[in-house]
Structures are given as structure tokens and as C-alpha cells.
Amino acid sequence: MADVVRMGVVGAGSIAIRGILPHLSQEDVQDRVRLAAVCDPVPGRAEAARQRFGVEKAFTSYEELLEKGDVDAVTIASPIGLHYEQGRLALDAGKHVHFNKTMTTTVAEATDLIERARAKGLKIVASPGEMLRPHNQQIKKLIAEGAIGTVCWAACGAAFGTYHEQERVRQGDDVLSNIDPSWYFRKPGGGPLYDMTVYALHALTGILGPARRVTALSGVRIREREFRGRMVPCDADDNTLMLLDFGDNLFALAYGTAAGRITEGFSGSYFGTKGSIIGLKLNGEPFDYPGREIAMQAPNNRGNQWLLPHVVGPHREIEEQHVFEDIMQLVDWIREDKPTIVTAEHARHVIDIIESAYRSAETGQTQELSTTF
Ligand SMILES: NC(=O)c1ccc[n+]([C@@H]2O[C@H](COP(=O)([O-])OP(=O)(O)OC[C@H]3O[C@@H](n4cnc5c(N)ncnc54)[C@H](O)[C@@H]3O)[C@@H](O)[C@H]2O)c1
Known part of the structure; x- marks a missing residue:
């Protein structure tokens, strides 16, 4: 050691x-x-x-x-x-x-x-x-065991909203609380895909495995944002809809939008011939997973983070x-x-999906993904 x-x-x-x-x-x-x-x-x-x-x-x-x-x-x-x-x-x-x-x-x-x-x-x-979280491992297991029959499609994603403008460490006057979020809206690296949808794509690919192809529409919907009375010009795409192909005609819709969500949390929604998993529900009923009773005790929806192996004692x-x-x-x-x-390999595959989605939106062509994990 x-x-x-x-x-x-x-x-x-x-x-x-x-x-x-x-x-x-x-x-x-x-x-x-x-x-x-x-x-x-x-x-x-x-x-x-x-x-x-x-x-x-x-x-x-x-x-x-x-x-x-x-x-x-x-x-x-x-x-x-x-x-x-x-x-x-x-x-x-x-x-x-x-x-x-x-x-x-x-x-x-x-x-x-x-x-x-x-x-x-x-x-x-x-x-x-994301795959350290027991509920995501459980979704993977349920799907593998056939709990929702043959999976036909899935959906996942996130919306930017005004989360970063409103974070509390950006509202003060001292150097640790006046942190400017402008980079979140600028290239390179800005936009909801690299910031938020990345969680959903880690879960989706962790659960279904690597994707093979992507096609997308993408652009800047909100061209200026207000932060503490100042206008911030935005050039990073904030509105992207993508379609993913996992092979054998299993498809997913993934999104990173300026506003509006159609999924709960970051785990994704999975639809099969015998039912669905939406958020933490299997066919409308909460499904069990290791530690669920502990997670239920946590305030502010932090429960599933309490199940991560190092999140004990004061860390909760x-x-x-x-x-x-x-x-x-x-x-x-x-x-x-x-x-x-x-792993870096899993992260690279998600980066491949995002980069390829942008390339697809620019070219109008479906992109083959070159990575796996
Ligand atoms: N804010 C969140 O809720 C959150 C949550 C999880 C992960 N993250 C991730 O954490 C990272 C940082 O996000 P953030 O929200 O803390 O951003 P932030 O804008 O609040 O802070 C970034 C800090 O980096 C500093 N910085 C700029 N250039 C630098 C350089 N060359 N070297 C070192 N520091 C430099 C800035 O001055 C600023 O203090 C991102 O990868 C983000 O995706 C953010």
C-alpha cells in the first residue's frame, strides 16, 4: 500500500x-x-x-x-x-x-x-x-433478466435551465463567492451536453452498452444570458436532440436542451415489450435495489449518493x-x-457520442462511432 x-x-x-x-x-x-x-x-x-x-x-x-x-x-x-x-x-x-x-x-x-x-x-x-450507483446497476440487471421484455428504445438527457447562473457561490462579493459561470455558455466545452447530458449518457451506455451510430440536430437557442445584471453572449450549442443506434434496431433519444425535460433523473427511461423502467420505477412501481432503504432517509434527493462506497459519516x-x-x-x-x-475509456465513448452528434448536426449525416469501452 x-x-x-x-x-x-x-x-x-x-x-x-x-x-x-x-x-x-x-x-x-x-x-x-x-x-x-x-x-x-x-x-x-x-x-x-x-x-x-x-x-x-x-x-x-x-x-x-x-x-x-x-x-x-x-x-x-x-x-x-x-x-x-x-x-x-x-x-x-x-x-x-x-x-x-x-x-x-x-x-x-x-x-x-x-x-x-x-x-x-x-x-x-x-x-x-454513474455506474457506481446501485440503482443504475439494478436497472442494468433488470433489463438483462428480461424484466421489461425486449428493450425497444430508451430516452435520456438534461436541460440547462439557469442552474449555473443561480449557483450560490456565484452570488456574493468575495473571491470565493463571485465565481463567473460565463464559460458554461461558450465554446469550447460549454453547453448542456458536456455539462449535464454527460451524466445521462454515462448511465445509458453503462446500462445498454456502447452505442454504434448517432444523428443529431443542434444549435444555440438562447444567444444571450443574464448573469448578475450583465449580458453574457452565448456561442456554445445549448439545444441538441440526438438519436443513438445501439445495433439490432435498438434506439435511444438523448437530449441536452436549453429548457425542458422528458425524463426523470439521469438514469434514463427504458421501454420494452413487457413494460418500462422510468426513473426509479418498474412498470409504475418503485423497484428495489441494494441500499434503497438508506437512500430513502437522505434529505434533498441526495439518497442515491449516500450509497456510494466512500460517502459515509460527515460526507453525507x-x-x-x-x-x-x-x-x-x-x-x-x-x-x-x-x-x-x-474509466477514461467509458468517458471517451461518451465524448465520442457528443462530438459525433455535433458533427452530425453540422453535416446532416449520421456518424459512426469509433470507440467502445
Ligand atoms: N458547478 C457544478 O454544479 C459542477 C458539478 C459537478 C462537476 N462540475 C465540473 O467541475 C468543473 C468546474 O466547474 P465549476 O462549476 O466549478 O466551474 P467554475 O466556473 O465555478 O470554476 C472554475 C474555476 O476554474 C478557474 N480557472 C480558470 N482558468 C483556470 C486555469 N487555467 N487553471 C486553473 N483554474 C482555472 C476559474 O477562475 C474558476 O475559479 C467542470 O468540469 C464542471 O463540469 C461542476
Whole structure:
């Protein structure tokens, strides 16, 4: 067993302040992971985060964190469009990497990271680990056992709404609470597919297996958004409908829209010759899954996150438990050589679906997917 993993947190924005730093500063994980460094280019933000969460070192430059932070691994919590470049630099510097979703925006970038990690014997965990959730494993099992007969089609997705404009860490006046979300609406890396639909696509492909083809319509529906009285121009597609082919005429509809949902949660809806699974219901009745009675006790619909293996004790009271879980998957893998199902290959397949959907919308042509997991 290796020593305590020294973690660097890249970006001190919403997910770091609300989730990563509060979880990793808890007493109960100090025997496995230590907050060694944090960086953020906004003046004073990394230092304020260092002080609030007891991180050893703060930097305004990522390169400096890699050079002087004395870290074994990083969790990349910056805007999605920066993830590939930052991941590459980390691997080249010999660091293991946890990627907050989405790992990269293209398959070529994902493949490059996977190959660099393999060449150096480094580990990548790429969020979101949706298949760690017992209810998703149960849906997979129910379908495999024929609970809904022959599955004919499925649907999954998410809507942007105004979630990011309204996050509480963006409404204040100090450097840890005035975090600008504009990048969520800009290319590269903006839009609901890389941000939200990515959860649904991880669940859908985790449950049905890899997809083979995609066709899509996509564009920008809301061209300007208001954030704290300021207008933010938007050029990242925020309205995408895609059709997926899983082979043998099994199809799915997946969406990432500016507004409006037709599915519940991120697990997806599955329709077969003998019934349906919609959200957490089989033919209209809640289905059982390991830990369901514990999940039912949690406030604010956090229940299924309580069933993740590391979400115990104080972690049940802190936000963004699934992100903490994915980081701990990396920590266990480094320390105990215990591999995880939250793989870069699964993330790459979902990235393939998203990138191919955009290409399909641009060209009007159905795209063959080139990856599997
Ligand atoms: N906000 C959420 O609800 C949420 C939930 C789960 C996962 N995530 C993921 O977490 C990641 C970050 O999202 P967020 O909402 O925290 O974004 P954010 O905009 O709130 O924070 C991003 C931070 O990164 C900093 N940054 C910018 N350039 C940087 C650089 N070159 N190096 C280091 N830091 C840099 C910004 O200054 C900012 O403080 C994304 O991958 C997102 O998908 C977000």
C-alpha cells in the first residue's frame, strides 16, 4: 500500500468550494489523501481557498502547482475547455489525474491522454461515475433478466435551465463567492451536453452498452444570458436532440436542451415489450435495489449518493458527494492498486457520442462511432 496521496486541486470554483475541498479536508480521509495544493488564476482565490480549507500551498499558476506543489495527483476542476491541455501537462509531469466531467471535448484528445497515461504507468479516473450507483446497476440487471421484455428504445438527457447562473457561490462579493459561470455558455466545452447530458449518457451506455451510430440536430437557442445584471453572449450549442443506434434496431433519444425535460433523473427511461423502467420505477412501481432503504432517509434527493462506497459519516452532509466518490476511486487505485469502473475509456465513448452528434448536426449525416469501452 502506497502512502497518503498528495492531491492538487486545479481551479477553486464552484465544484471545488462546495464539494472537493470540503470533502477532502475532512478528518476521516487524512490517512488516505492530503490537500497538498490548490491553484486558480483569479487573484486571491486560491489563497482564500487555502486558508478556508487548510490546503498546504496556493498558486495562481497551474504550471507552478505542478512544479512546486509536491503533488502525486490532481483533480481538474477548471472549465471543461481547459481539461485536455491541463490533463496532458499533469501526465507529462508524472501525476495521476481525476477529471471532473467532461474529460475532454474530442476523442483524439481523450485517446492522447489514455496513451500518455499508459506509457507512464499513470492512472486516470474520469467522472461521472454513474455506474457506481446501485440503482443504475439494478436497472442494468433488470433489463438483462428480461424484466421489461425486449428493450425497444430508451430516452435520456438534461436541460440547462439557469442552474449555473443561480449557483450560490456565484452570488456574493468575495473571491470565493463571485465565481463567473460565463464559460458554461461558450465554446469550447460549454453547453448542456458536456455539462449535464454527460451524466445521462454515462448511465445509458453503462446500462445498454456502447452505442454504434448517432444523428443529431443542434444549435444555440438562447444567444444571450443574464448573469448578475450583465449580458453574457452565448456561442456554445445549448439545444441538441440526438438519436443513438445501439445495433439490432435498438434506439435511444438523448437530449441536452436549453429548457425542458422528458425524463426523470439521469438514469434514463427504458421501454420494452413487457413494460418500462422510468426513473426509479418498474412498470409504475418503485423497484428495489441494494441500499434503497438508506437512500430513502437522505434529505434533498441526495439518497442515491449516500450509497456510494466512500460517502459515509460527515460526507453525507457535504454537497457533490459523487465527485468526492470519483476522487476516492482514484485514491484507492493509487494506494491499493484497486482498479475502478470509472474509466477514461467509458468517458471517451461518451465524448465520442457528443462530438459525433455535433458533427452530425453540422453535416446532416449520421456518424459512426469509433470507440467502445
Ligand atoms: N458547478 C457544478 O454544479 C459542477 C458539478 C459537478 C462537476 N462540475 C465540473 O467541475 C468543473 C468546474 O466547474 P465549476 O462549476 O466549478 O466551474 P467554475 O466556473 O465555478 O470554476 C472554475 C474555476 O476554474 C478557474 N480557472 C480558470 N482558468 C483556470 C486555469 N487555467 N487553471 C486553473 N483554474 C482555472 C476559474 O477562475 C474558476 O475559479 C467542470 O468540469 C464542471 O463540469 C461542476
